[in-house]
Amino acid sequence: MEKNTKFVNFFDELGKEDVPLVGGKGANLGEMFGTKIPVPEGFVVNVNAYKNFLSTNQGIKEEISKILAETDIHNSAMLEQNTRKIRELIMSVKMPQEISDEIKKAYHKLCGQNDTFVAVRSSATAEDLAEASFAGQQDTYLNIIGEDNVVYNVQKCWASLFTGRATFYRTEQKFDHMQTYLAVVVQRMINSQVSGVMFTASPITGEDVIIIEAAYGLGEFVVGGVVTPDTYLVDKKTTNIIDKKISIQKIGLVKKDGITKQVDINEIYQNAQKLSDDKIKKLADVGKLIEQHYKAPIDIEWCEEYGKIYVVQARPITTIKKEGVEGEKVKEETDEETKANKETNEKKVLLSGFGVSMGIASGIVKIVRDTSELSVIKMGDILVTRMTTPDMVPVMKKASAIITDEGGMTCHAAIVARELEIPCIVGTKTATKELTNESTITVDGKKGLIYEGRIALEGAKKKVKKDAEEQQVQQIMIHSLLITSTEIKGNVDFKEVAEKAVEAGADGVGLLRSEHMFLEIGEHPKKLIEENRKEELVTKIMNGIRDVADVMYPRPVWYRTLDLKTDEFKALKGGENEPEEANPMIGWRGIRRSIDEVEVLKCEFEAIRRLRDDDRLTNIGVMLPMIQHPSEIRKAKELASDIGLDPDKMDFGMMVEIPAAALIIDDFIKEGISFISFGTNDLTQFTLALDRNSAHVAKLYNEHHPAVLKLIDMVIKACKENNVKTSICGQAGSDPKMVEKLIIMGIDSVSANIDAIETIRRVAARVENKLLIESARKNFMDKRINFNKE
Known part of the structure; x- marks a missing residue:
């Protein structure tokens, strides 16, 4: 059978000319597989399968085109909402049987007798073109095992062709959405001890050197900027090591117990060099071999398993110019650029970091600490943030320069800035704290310096020409996360916030608020149920939870069931008949309302059941708000069981917000809860009889009040004795x-x-260390006293 007439191709059938059939990633893996380059075995579900999927399911292509035509890509909210509709549409359609069967057959051929873990990676036909870096715009799923799971994740990859950021990129690069086809790579999973990225030329300056980044565990933490990798600079001609920067690594991403999870690195290895000198040289030789084969500088993802190096991806470096790579001296600066450099030398330096994208730009500082603040960025502003995320791309496009507290040479901000050709400085550590909002500054992305005031340039920004002979590769140090016994989690509403929580090193989500999901729907949930639109409600709840649970997986996510107050319900369409309450804060809300209106709570439970069973998002737990009597726990567990959600096989707990719950905590423990979480905002106001919305008594509001602390201490002690988690x-x-x-x-x-996650983790580390030291001293003193007695 010709390779163009079937749905699956193994690597040994493919070469670099097959990009239209299997995308950039698939074609490059096939090309390398046929050489001496070490590539793990695998196959590609080619674009014929995707085309067949669209044509077999009548109307889906037209519906996608219709939604895209109605989408303004520069309206972030609209872009996210409409692309989510497309992804849901793709996942709602059944995979054609002939495609499913061929994928399963190929998977069993790859595995042999026993099912094996595989990585399922998207490979777009527009990816890795020389002038447009689309890499990373679609999804990757790791540690997938079993034929049904492989088929399911192939379809998820197809859906990921229409994420907001991928749709934005294609539109900006003028690619036809309906002519961009997606293939999916299914490749034997390498259980990496060490992994990273290798460039056969500097992506910043074009200098003809090999740069290797290495970290313990799977490579996603390196590419995602979660850990600071070692950086090795290698002479391309001799493979001599020119420079090494060894970084402290305290966490890693590994395959454990059949899933991908974050683990702590043993203290013995945290400060060690990740790759030996011999392996650095061998890896550099592999890079040279790949570059010679492609006759172009290459960006390579690699990993090491049991001492053997594998290449799992290779693509052209799209951000450097030809003359820089060939070692020619780049042309001299223009008069205006020379003037700009002279002016910067005379300006006051406010802050420094690491220049990862060349150019000089002046503009107004806009500090973005939260995703809700993205709308403040106007054309020509300078975006200052802790770290960028993929969903910030539309806003980054408006900026004249980007400054971040954290990041490295391969972090998201660096890659996108180089592609957009705007100056970027990362790793400043304190830009969001030290720069002044609305002030005017100048960013020199070549020197990594931030100056006070504006440089007199024509236009919002001027690129500074690169001189490859002058540039040196700079290692970016990311703040190393402290490891604490106390888990530090995040309070989250949206996917974007969850992504920031991951970047901040959160150990999970201790509060996923449901309220914004219902407010986004815009209609009273009871109205939807009465209009026989229950399925629509369940789907919308699922989407809201999935967005966060997917990002955080496998870290726990505790979803708090609906806790809107009557005055908030009244603002929804269909909420006209909400009762008038003198003080909604202590009125019909939380679990007390959920038990009265069980259909809404059942929809929430049904959404969680489907996500845990169908999407395998087993990290989702349930947290019940405003609990004041054990019978409420009992009733909620019965309702959950009725729809097939077993509360005893998941995290199922309660908020402690009402003093009554604290005073009889033993009775709640007997009902079978796995955790409690203090809602101190309400616990304080209910304990002290204060309305926290009243300005007249605000001065009396004190979470450190002895009565509040006594209730908290009482609950923690009871829970400790009964192995119930506290938060x-x-x-x-x-x-x-x-x-x-x-x-x-x-x-x-x-x-x-x-x-606050970073600050709180530092506090936790300091307090825990203090407790350990005090305990050690006490033990020492006790032993000394006993010794003296003897």
């Missing part, structure tokens, strides 16, 4: 002084606001 998700979780007290009491985890 906090109120505002006090972001208060260092309160967190110090909670850790001394013995709390298991703290859920903080995203911008």
Whole structure:
């Protein structure tokens, strides 16, 4: 059978000329597989399968085109909403049987007798073209095992062709959405001990050197900028090591117990060089071989398993110019650029970092600490943020320059800035704290310096020409996460916030609020149910939870069931008949309303059941708000069981917000809860009889009040005795002084606001160390006393 007439091709059938059939990734893997380059075995579900999927399911192509035609890609909310509709549409359609059968047959051929773990990676036909870097715009799924799971994840890859960022990129690069086809690579999973990225020329300057980044575990933490890799600079001609920067690595991503999970690195290895000198040279030789084969500088993803090096991806470096790679001296700066450099030398330096994208630009500082603030960025502003994420791309396009607190040479901000050809400085550590909002600054992406005031340039920005002979590769140090016994989680509403939580090193989500999901729907949930639109409600809840649980997996995500107050329900369409309450804060809300209107709670439980069973997002737990009597736990568990959600096989817990819940915590424990979380905002106001919305009594509001602390301490002790996990998700979780007290009491985890995670982790580390030292001293003193007695 000709390779163009079937749905699956093994690597040994493919070469670099097959990009139209299997995409850039698939073609490059096939090309390398036929040489001496070490590539793990695999196959590609080619574009014929995707085309057949679209044509077999009548109307889907037309519906996708219709949604895209109605989408303004520069409207972030509209872009995300409409592309989500397309992804849901693709996942709602059944995979044609003949495609499914061929994928399963290929999987069994790859595995042999026993099912094996594979990586399922998207490979777009527009990916890896010389002038447009589309790499990373579609999804990758790791540690997939079993024929049905492989088929399911192939379809998820197809759906990922229409993420907001991928759709934005294609539109900007003027690619026809309906002529961009997706293939899917299915490749034997390498259980990497060490992995990373290798460039056969500097992606920043074009200098003709080999740059290798290496870290323990799977490579996703390197590409995603989660850990700081070692950086090795190698002379391409001799493979002599020119320079080494060894980084501390405390966490890694590994395959464990059949899933991908974050683990702590043993202290013995945290400061060690990740690759030996011999292996660095061998890897450099592989890079030279690949570059010679392609006759172009290459960006390579590699990994090491049991001492053997494998290449899992290779693509052209799209951000450097030909003359830089060939070693020719780049042309001299223009008069205006020379003038710009002279002016910067006379300006006050405010801050420095690492220049990862060349150019000089002046503009107004816009500090973005939260995804809700993205709308403040106007054309020509300078975006200042802790770290960018893929969904920021539409906003990054408007910026004249980008500055981040963290990041490295291969981090998201660096890659996108080089592609957009705008100056970028990463690794400043403190830009979001030290720069002043609305002030005017100048960014020199070549020198990595930030100056006070504006440089007199024509236009918003001027690129500075690169001189390859002058540039040196700079290693970017990312703040190394402290490892604490107390888990530090995040309070989350949206996917974008979850992504920031991952970047901040959160151990999970201690509070996923449901309220925004219902407010986004815009209609009263009871109205949807009465209009026989229950399935629509379940789907929308699923989408909201999935967005966060997917990003955080396998870290736990505790979903708090609906806790809207009557005055908030009234603002929804269909909420006209909501009762008038004198004080909705202590009225018909939380679990008390959910038990009265069980159909809404059942929809929430049904959404979670499907996500856990069908999407295998087993990291989702349930947290019930406003609990005041054990019978409420009992009733909620019965309702969950009725729809097939077993509360005893998942995290199923409660908020402690009402003093009654704290006072009879033993009775709740007997009902079978796996965790509690303090809602200190409500617990404080209910304990002290204060309305926290009243300005008249605001001065009396105090979460450190002895009565509040006594209730918290009482609950933690009872839970400790019964192996029930304890956490906090109120505002006090972001208060260092309160967190110090909670850790001394013995709390298991703290859920903080995203911008406070780093601070709270430092507090936790300091307090835990202090407790360990005090304990050690006490033991020493006890032994000395006993010794003296003897």
